[in-house]
Amino acid sequence: MSTHIVILGAGFGGLELTARLSATFGHEIDITLIDKNDAFIFGFSKFEIMFGRQRREDVSSYYAKIAKAGVAFRQELITSIDPVARRVVTDRNTYTADILVVALGADYDYGATPGFVEGGHEFYSVDGAVRLRDVLPNVTSGNVIVAVVREPFKCPPAPCEAAMLLDKYLSDRGVRSNINVTVVSPWAIPIPASVPASDAILDRFRERNLSWMPNQSVSSIDPATKTVHLGDGSTLPYALFLGIPVHRVPAVVEASGLAVDGWIPVDKANLSTRFPDVYAIGDVTSAPVPKAGIFSESAGRAVAEHLIVRLREAGTAKPYDGAGSCFIEFGNHKVGRVDVDFLTGPSVVAPFTEASLQGAEEKKQFAASRRRFWFGG
Numbered sequence: 210m211s212t213h214i215v216i217l218g219a220g221f222g223g224l225e226l227t228a229r230l231s232a233t234f235g236h237e238i239d240i241t242l243i244d245k246n247d248a249f250i251f252g253f254s255k256f257e258i259m260f261g262r263q264r265r266e267d268v269s270s271y272y273a274k275i276a277k278a279g280v281a282f283r284q285e286l287i288t289s290i291d292p293v294a295r296r297v298v299t300d301r302n303t304y305t306a307d308i309l310v311v312a313l314g315a316d317y318d319y320g321a322t323p324g325f326v327e328g329g330h331e332f333y334s335v336d337g338a339v340r341l342r343d344v345l346p347n348v349t350s351g352n353v354i355v356a357v358v359r360e361p362f363k364c365p366p367a368p369c370e371a372a373m374l375l376d377k378y379l380s381d382r383g384v385r386s387n388i389n390v391t392v393v394s395p396w397a398i399p400i401p402a403s404v405p406a407s408d409a410i411l412d413r414f415r416e417r418n419l420s421w422m423p424n425q426s427v428s429s430i431d432p433a434t435k436t437v438h439l440g441d442g443s444t445l446p447y448a449l450f451l452g453i454p455v456h457r458v459p460a461v462v463e464a465s466g467l468a469v470d471g472w473i474p475v476d477k478a479n480l481s482t483r484f485p486d487v488y489a490i491g492d493v494t495s496a497p498v499p500k501a502g503i504f505s506e507s508a509g510r511a512v513a514e515h516l517i518v519r520l521r522e523a524g525t526a527k528p529y530d531g532a533g534s535c536f537i538e539f540g541n542h543k544v545g546r547v548d549v550d551f552l553t554g555p556s557v558v559a560p561f562t563e564a565s566l567q568g569a570e571e572k573k574q575f576a577a578s579r580r581r582f583w584f585g586g
């Protein structure tokens with residue numbers, strides 16, 4: 210009987226792992242891939258949705274279209290995970306795995322920040338981006354605050370990308386001169402792993418009169434007075450609060466006992482957890498890389514290589530490199546790129562390629578190649 214691999218979560222990590230294993234083993238393997246949603250949406254597509262450039266259905270890659278040897282996709286809600294028995298219960302079935310991989314990403318805890326639910330907006334969920342599409346056209350003056358409530362959060366450049374894209378959107382509408390756009394961040398620079406990328410972002414901020422407020426957190430917002438209360442006790446008035454909410458593991462992961470201090474600890478070389486034959490990849494882990502799709506993808510790749518060596522009983526797998534290329538929107542149709550390598554060498558390497566129209570084209574190709582590899586036959 211072939212090995213039964215159950216992969217929980219069909220995001221960047223789960224899709225990459227599934228595609229790699231299927232490409233190697235074909236019908237020799239039995240993969241069950243489970244996700245509660247019917248489609249994958251790239252994180253960066255939320256910008257397209259919030260600015261009304263594309264609809265949810267335009268940016269959705271439907272799981273029903275996955276055509277891969279050895280792979281069964283199930284659209285089900287995972288309600289319990291037993292990492293000792295490697296048993297997973299969903300709203301429809303129970304699965305027992307020979308090898309279990311948890312790739313359930315990070316969830317948001319809006320309620321952790323008083324006032325957020327009542328008075329804030331966000332573009333980190335698809336629903337939040339859809340709501341903003343109707344809110345943004347009504348913003349005509351005042352302060353737009355893009356604020357990271359606290360670390361950790363997905364996609365380090367995203368808050369600054371949002372500000373640079375907002376600048377363009379508000380300029381095109383002719384209201385930019387009435388509006389201040391500020392990014393509040395827990396960090397000293399926009400992307401701590403790359404000083405050159407941070408310098409380029411802050412140069413663009415100066416050029417476009419965008420404000421950068423470093424080393425801050427948000428303790429609450431007051432919708433009655435439209436005030437943001439910051440961690441150091443100071444306040445900011447807002448017309449529109451765009452918060453990056455507190456991140457946490459999905460509740461089902463919390464209840465499983467897999468997480469320690471908030472996230473699932475893994476062996477950084479092969480992403481195994483402390484439970485035999487249970488692996489975890491991507492945003493749901495405390496692996497020493499930022500939470501971003503490219504690192505979830507490279508973790509999926511690393512676990513695939515590790516499992517191929519294990520199941521074939523031949524060769525040696527390279528340790529996880531924590532590497533990937535991160536695209537950054539600069540708001541003028543141009544896109545920059547940081548090529549980050551967190552784990553191969555003694556220190557982080559993160560050269561930056563200046564924003565260009567060619568960078569925008571590369572980003573499109575990046576997305577298209579993933580859609581082909583993850584969903585194609």
Ligand SMILES: Cc1cc2nc3c(=O)[nH]c(=O)nc-3n(C[C@H](O)[C@H](O)[C@H](O)COP(=O)(O)OP(=O)(O)OC[C@H]3O[C@@H](n4cnc5c(N)ncnc54)[C@H](O)[C@@H]3O)c2cc1C
Pocket residue numbers: 217218219220221222223243244245246251252253254255256285286287288312313314315332333334363364367459461490491492493500501502503504505535536
């Ligand atoms: C605005 C924005 C812009 C971004 N831009 C970029 C970018 O340019 N580059 C980049 O690399 N990253 C970017 N990201 C980050 C990126 O989207 C995430 O880091 C990435 O998706 C994480 O991949 P993952 O596989 O770990 O988890 P996810 O992609 O989040 O996948 C987890 C999956 O688990 C499923 N799931 C969760 N709980 C359950 C359950 N109980 N039952 C069933 N299914 C469940 C979810 O439906 C989801 O499909 C961006 C994020 C945002 C918000």
